[in-house]
Amino acid sequence: MKDILGLLNDLRRPRLLIRAARIGAQDYRRAHLHRLLGYGTLPRPGAALMKLIELETDLDDRRRSDDAGYSVSRHVELLVAMMGEARLLREARS
Numbered sequence: 001m002k003d004i005l006g007l008l009n010d011l012r013r014p015r016l017l018i019r020a021a022r023i024g025a026q027d028y029r030r031a032h033l034h035r036l037l038g039y040g041t042l043p044r045p046g047a048a049l050m051k052l053i054e055l056e057t058d059l060d061d062r063r064r065s066d067d068a069g070y071s072v073s074r075h076v077e078l079l080v081a082m083m084g085e086a087r088l089l090r091e092a093r094s
Contacts, residue, residue: 013060013079017072021079028084036081045092049085052078 033042037051056078062070 011056017075017079020076021083024076024080025083025087028080028087030084030088032077032081032084036078045085045088049082049089052082052085056082 030042033048036055037043037048042048043051056075059070059075059078063075
């Protein structure tokens, strides 16, 4: 079974989404998680990243099926948070 960072490395998304998320990840703060995961106590980076991956996978499925409710801005926001949490997780491991 792959670790959480391995799962993240295997994701394949459109180049434009990834480029926008990389730009946004430069200014990422954990406080942004409240908007994505709900208010309350923030989970640790590993748990937050798992939840974000689940949310992003659902959203990507909607993108691929041309769902009218798909939001590009929400998708980029989730990818930014995933990149930011992955960075925090890598820093904690080293």
